[in-house]
Amino acid sequence: KSKEELALKIFAQCLIEFADFLKAEAGKGESPEEKLGKTIEAFFRFAKEKPLAYEYVILGHEREFKKLPEPIFLPKDVFVDIIQEGIRKGVFKKRDENLAAAMVIGMAIRVQFFIKNKISKVPEKKGIEEIIKSALQILKK
Structure with missing residues (x-):
């Protein structure tokens, strides 16, 4: 296999691992609001516990996403569901679920990056709470 094929296979495995991790945590919530909160918390936990897989997904998703050979269950699909x-x-x-998921995920990615790199002095727990609060403001009727 070429390096490119191997890289794509690893990218797909990381995506699946991330999606499965988020889905398992989402399942611990009762309501959609609780599920969303648990998924956002899991997003940060995955970034901390599996930093290489997380970084590969975040860095590679724009370049590699369209090259995936078949549809797979993606981390964004957990949010969409x-x-x-x-x-x-x-x-x-009622709104486009993919756009709404993109807004929530975008917040999570940037806040995680800012906290990890000490651009923001806010503790991680507070950052997560702020994302959940903002996400619910965006989504709720």
Whole structure:
């Protein structure tokens, strides 16, 4: 196999591992709001516990995403599923689930980066709370 094929295979494995990690945590919540909070917390935990896999996903997703050979369950799909459930249950506004997921994930990625690199002096726990609060403001009716 070429280096490119091997890199793509590792990228796909990291994506699946990240998605499975988030999905397992989301499953511990009862309501869509709780599931969202648990998933955001898990996002940070995965970044800390599996830093190489996390960084590979974050750095590679723009370049490698379109090269994936078949559809796989992605980390964003965990957020999309929760948002769809919230819309179905009438607790979240009706909107494009992928766009809403992108907004939440974007916040998580940047806040995690700013805290990790000490650009922000906010403790991680406070950063996570702020993301959850902001995400719910974006999503709730």
